[in-house]
Amino acid sequence: MQLPDHEQQELDEIERHLAEDDPKLAAKLNRPAARVPRRTAVVAGMLSLHVIGLLVVVAGVTLSSVVLVALGACVILGVFGGFAVRAWHEREK
Structure with missing residues (x-):
């Protein structure tokens, strides 16, 4: 207009x-x-994945599904692993 x-x-x-x-x-x-700094975007994405993993675990417990609990646990552990690798790489610099 x-x-x-x-x-x-x-x-x-x-x-x-x-x-x-x-x-x-x-x-x-x-x-x-x-723009949002890259580090902030990565951390926000990883935290979002963590929350999704927690929701999958809760859904698995609610539905008594071992597969969903295991999948959610893998996502959660993957996020922690990602944080650890990222911290290690930054420390090496």
Whole structure:
């Protein structure tokens, strides 16, 4: 949806005044949104997998399914193993 010409001109004028009054704020507002750091994304993914593993274990216990309990336990152990390997690699650097 496009603004009428006079409204667009007013917005452009406000933007110019902002840039003149507070250049740091104007630069910050014009900057693209910050990305999530890779380390944060990896940790969030691993924690999500851990929760999924816990849910699978709970479902297995509820349904009396040894296969689901074992699968959930493998996922949980895999997440802990992933954390351990990641910490080991970072320590080696």
